[in-house]
Amino acid sequence: AAVRQGIVDTVQKAVSDPQVKSVVICGQNGIFCGGADIKEFGKDISGPPLVPVFHAIESADKPVVAAIEGSALGGGLELALFCHYRITHSKARLGLPEVTLGLLPAAGGTQRLPRLIGVPAALDLITTGRHVTAAEALKLGFVDQVIDQNTVEAAVKFALSVVGQSLESRRISTLPCPCPDADALFEGVMQKVRQRARGAIAPVTCVQAIQAAVTLPYAQGMQREQELMATLFTSAQARALQYCFFSQRVVSRWSMPSGARWDTSKPKPVTKVAVIGLGTMGRGITVALAQAGLSVVAVETEQQQMIAGQRAVSDMLERAAQRRGVSSAVYRVRYSMKLEAVADVQLVIEAVFEDMVLKEQLFKQLSSICKADTLLCSNTSALDIDHLASQTRSPQLVVGMHFFAPAHVMKLLEVVHGPRSAPQAVATAMELGKRIGKVSVAVGNCRGFVGNRMLMPYSQEALFLVEEGASPEVVDRALEEFGFPMGFFRMSDLSGLDVGWRVRKADGLVKPGQMSRVRQGRRYCPLGDLLCEQGRFELPRGYRARQGLVSRRIDSKEVLERCLYSLINEGFRILEDGIAAGPEDIDMIYVFGYGWPRHRGGPMFYASQVGLDRVLQALEHYQQLHPDVPHLQPSRLLRKLVSSGSPPIHRWKEVIKKPHSAL
Numbered sequence: 261a262a263v264r265q266g267i268v269d270t271v272q273k274a275v276s277d278p279q280v281k282s283v284v285i286c287g288q289n290g291i292f293c294g295g296a297d298i299k300e301f302g303k304d305i306s307g308p309p310l311v312p313v314f315h316a317i318e319s320a321d322k323p324v325v326a327a328i329e330g331s332a333l334g335g336g337l338e339l340a341l342f343c344h345y346r347i348t349h350s351k352a353r354l355g356l357p358e359v360t361l362g363l364l365p366a367a368g369g370t371q372r373l374p375r376l377i378g379v380p381a382a383l384d385l386i387t388t389g390r391h392v393t394a395a396e397a398l399k400l401g402f403v404d405q406v407i408d409q410n411t412v413e414a415a416v417k418f419a420l421s422v423v424g425q426s427l428e429s430r431r432i433s434t435l436p437c438p439c440p441d442a443d444a445l446f447e448g449v450m451q452k453v454r455q456r457a458r459g460a461i462a463p464v465t466c467v468q469a470i471q472a473a474v475t476l477p478y479a480q481g482m483q484r485e486q487e488l489m490a491t492l493f494t495s496a497q498a499r500a501l502q503y504c505f506f507s508q509r510v511v512s513r514w515s516m517p518s519g520a521r522w523d524t525s526k527p528k529p530v531t532k533v534a535v536i537g538l539g540t541m542g543r544g545i546t547v548a549l550a551q552a553g554l555s556v557v558a559v560e561t562e563q564q565q566m567i568a569g570q571r572a573v574s575d576m577l578e579r580a581a582q583r584r585g586v587s588s589a590v591y592r593v594r595y596s597m598k599l600e601a602v603a604d605v606q607l608v609i610e611a612v613f614e615d616m617v618l619k620e621q622l623f624k625q626l627s628s629i630c631k632a633d634t635l636l637c638s639n640t641s642a643l644d645i646d647h648l649a650s651q652t653r654s655p656q657l658v659v660g661m662h663f664f665a666p667a668h669v670m671k672l673l674e675v676v677h678g679p680r681s682a683p684q685a686v687a688t689a690m691e692l693g694k695r696i697g698k699v700s701v702a703v704g705n706c707r708g709f710v711g712n713r714m715l716m717p718y719s720q721e722a723l724f725l726v727e728e729g730a731s732p733e734v735v736d737r738a739l740e741e742f743g744f745p746m747g748f749f750r751m752s753d754l755s756g757l758d759v760g761w762r763v764r765k766a767d768g769l770v771k772p773g774q775m776s777r778v779r780q781g782r783r784y785c786p787l788g789d790l791l792c793e794q795g796r797f798e799l800p801r802g803y804r805a806r807q808g809l810v811s812r813r814i815d816s817k818e819v820l821e822r823c824l825y826s827l828i829n830e831g832f833r834i835l836e837d838g839i840a841a842g843p844e845d846i847d848m849i850y851v852f853g854y855g856w857p858r859h860r861g862g863p864m865f866y867a868s869q870v871g872l873d874r875v876l877q878a879l880e881h882y883q884q885l886h887p888d889v890p891h892l893q894p895s896r897l898l899r900k901l902v903s904s905g906s907p908p909i910h911r912w913k914e915v916i917k918k919p920h921s922a923l
C-alpha cells in the first residue's frame with residue numbers, strides 16, 4: 261500500500277510540474293518491481309487504485325522511461341508497459357506470472373501486451389506466466405534497450421535525449437490489436453490451454469481476457485479484464501495457488517524435532533559428489549548434479565548397466581548443453597566400476613536396488629573407503645535410514661536424499677533425517693538440493709517417509725474400490741478429473757507394477773497364488789500381486805466372481821473421498837508423529853513429487869478447504885462400512901482439530917503443539 265501511495269503521489273507531481281521535462285521510474289536496491297504484495301491479497305486493501313494513475317503516465321506529454329533492473333513482474337511489468345520507453349539491464353527477468361497465483365494481469369496486462377508484441381506471443385507469456393530474460397524481452401519487442409551498465413543512469417540520459425519528441429506511437433492503448441483468423445486461433449488455443457490446465461481456471465480466463473483485446477475497443481477491454489479478474493480474485497483456486505507460493509518458501513526454513521533449524525545449522529561446502537548405481541535413478545541424479553556444476557563420480561558394478569547408464573547420462577547432458585548453448589565438456593562426470601573411486605568425494609548418494617542387505621553392505625564399505633567427514637546419503641524409497649546409519653562409523657553423517665523419477669526433472673527432494681543425523685548433515689543435503697534446483701523438504705524417518713507413506717492408503721483404497729465394483733478406468737478418471745496428471749492405475753503401469761510388488765514382498769504381504777483378503781490382521785487386496793504373478797490384465801471381473809464379491813456402482817465422489825481422505829488422514833498421522841514439521845511440508849511434497857494439482861494447494865490445504873469436519877464425517881462413514889481397514893479410522897489429530905473448531909491451516913501447529921518424534 262505504501263508503494264502504491266508513493267507511485268500515485270510522485271507521478272502526479274512529476275506529470276504536472278512544468279519544470280520537469282522527462283521522468284524515469286526505477287526501483288530501489290537494484291530491483292524494479294516484483295508486482296503486487298501477495299500478502300495483501302484477501303485482506304482489506306487500502307490505498308488508491310493504480311490504473312487511473314498508470315493512464316496518467318501514458319497520457320503525459322513528457323517522456324516517461326522505466327529503468328528495469330532485477331525483476332519486472334506482474335503489476336511491476338504492467339507499470340513499465342504504461343511508460344513510453346523501457347530500458348532494461350541484461351540480467352533482469354520480466355514476466356506476467358499472475359496466472360501461477362490463480363489470477364490474471366489486471367492492470368492492463370491482458371489488453372496492452374498483445375497490442376505491443378502480438379496476440380500469439382502475449383498468449384504464451386500470460387497463460388504460462390513464465391519469466392523471460394531481458395534478451396528475450398527485447399526480441400519479443402516489449403523492451404526497447406538492453407544494457408550492461410548502470411540502468412538508471414542510462415535511462416536518465418535517454419529520457420533527456422527524447423524530450424520534445426512525439427510520443428504518439430509510444431502509447432500502447434492507442435495501438436490496434438490485429439489478429440487474422442482470430443476465431444480459429446482462439447479456438448485452438450483454448451483447447452490446448454484447457455488440456456494443460458487440468459481444471460485450473462486462471463489460464464482459461466487469461467485467454468478470455470486476451471480475446472477481449474482483439475474483439476473490443478481498448479476501454480471496454482480494460483473493463484472486461486476487471487470483470488474477469490473479479491471472478492478469480494476471491495476464488496478457492498487463487499487462495500490455493502498463493503498458499504503454494506508461500507509454502508514453497510516456508511519449507512526451506514526447515515526444523516527438526518531436536519530443535520535444530522535452518523538458520524542455526526551451517527551446510528558444509530560440497531564440490532565433489534559420488535553416485536552409486538547407474539540405474540533409473542542414478543542416471544537422473546548424476547545429470548542433475550553435473551548440470552549444477554558439481555564434479556560427479558558415478559559407480560556401477562554391472563558392465564551392461566555401466567554401458568547403458570553412461571550412454572543415457574551423456575545423451576541427457578548433450579541435450580542440456582545444446583539448450584544452454586555450451587559445450588557438454590563443461591559437465592564433469594567420471595565413471596568407475598570400483599567403489600574405491602569415491603574415496604575423495606565430500607558426499608555420496610547411493611541409488612542401488614531397494615534391498616536392505618545390499619545397502620547395509622554398501623554403507624559398511626563406504627564408511628571405510630570414504631574420508632571420516634564424508635556425508636553418506638541414500639536414495640531409498642522407504643527403508644530405515646537409521647538402520648543404514650548404524651552400519652557406519654559416523655551415523656550422524658547419514659541422511660536420506662529421496663529423489664523422484666525422472667530425477668533430473670522432478671522438482672521434489674525429500675531429505676530424511678534419522679534420530680542421529682547431525683543438523684549439519686541435514687543442512688548440507690538441503691543446500692545441495694537447492695543448488696540443483698529442487699524444492700527440498702526435510703522429513704523424519706519412518707517407513708515410506710512422507711510421500712510414499714501417504715501413498716500407501718491411497719493405493720489400497722484404489723484397489724479396494726476395484727474389488728467392490730469400480731473399474732480401474734473409473735478410479736483413474738475421477739482422479740484425473742480432480743487434476744492428477746495420471747490416476748493410480750495408469751501411474752502404476754508406467755512405473756512398473758513390479759515396483760510396488762517388491763515393496764509388498766519386503767513387507768511380508770505377498771503370498772504367491774493365495775487369494776486371502778486379510779493379511780497381517782487387516783483387509784488386503786491381492787489383485788496387484790496376481791497381475792504380477794500371472795502377467796494378466798483383465799483380472800477384476802473373474803477375481804470378484806471367485807471371491808464372491810458383489811459388484812456395485814461406484815461414483816467419482818466415493819473414489820475421491822476414499823482415495824484422497826485416506827491419504828490426507830495419513831498426513832494427519834505424519835504431523836502427529838512429528839515426521840513432517842507442518843502441513844506446508846506435506847503439501848509441497850505432494851505438489852512437487854506426486855502430481856497433486858497445484859491449484860488445489862496440496863492434500864492438507866485441500867482438506868482445510870473442504871472442511872475438516874466434512875473430512876472427518878466421511879472417514880467415520882467409510883470406517884463404519886469397512887471396519888477392517890485401519891487407515892480409514894480418523895486420526896487423533898484430525899479429531900482434535902475438529903473439536904478445536906477447525907482452525908485455519910496456519911494455526912494447526914498450535915493444536916499439534918510440541919511435535920514428538922515417533923522414534
Ligand SMILES: CCCCCCCC(=O)CC(=O)SCCNC(=O)CCNC(=O)[C@H](O)C(C)(C)COP(=O)(O)OP(=O)(O)OC[C@H]1O[C@@H](n2cnc3c(N)ncnc32)[C@H](O)[C@@H]1OP(=O)(O)O
Nearest residue numbers: 294295296297298299331333334335336357365366367509
Ligand atoms: C506497484 C505495482 C502494483 C501492481 C498492482 C496490480 C496487481 C497485479 O496485476 C497482480 C500482481 O502483480 S500479482 C504478483 C506478481 N508477482 C509475482 O508473482 C512475483 C513473485 N515473486 C517472485 O517470483 C520471486 O519472489 C522474485 C523473482 C521476485 C524474487 O525471487 P528470489 O528468489 O530472489 O526471492 P524469494 O525468496 O522468492 O522472495 C524473497 C521474499 O519476498 C517474498 N515475496 C516475493 N514476491 C512477493 C510478492 N509479490 N508479494 C509478497 N511477497 C513476496 C517471498 O515470499 C520471500 O519472503 P520470505 O520467504 O519471507 O523471505
Ligand SMILES: NC(=O)C1=CN([C@@H]2O[C@H](COP(=O)(O)OP(=O)(O)OC[C@H]3O[C@@H](n4cnc5c(N)ncnc54)[C@H](O)[C@@H]3O)[C@@H](O)[C@H]2O)C=CC1
Nearest residue numbers: 537538539540541560561562565611612613614640641665
Ligand atoms: N525407480 C523409481 O521410481 C525410484 C526409485 N528409488 C530408489 O532408488 C534406488 C534405485 O532404484 P532404481 O534406480 O529404480 O533401480 P535400478 O534397478 O534401475 O538401478 C539400480 C542399479 O544399481 C546397480 N547396483 C547394484 N548393486 C550395486 C553396487 N553394489 N554398486 C554399484 N551399483 C550397484 C545395479 O546394477 C543397477 O544398475 C532404490 O533404492 C529405489 O527404491 C527412489 C525413488 C524413485
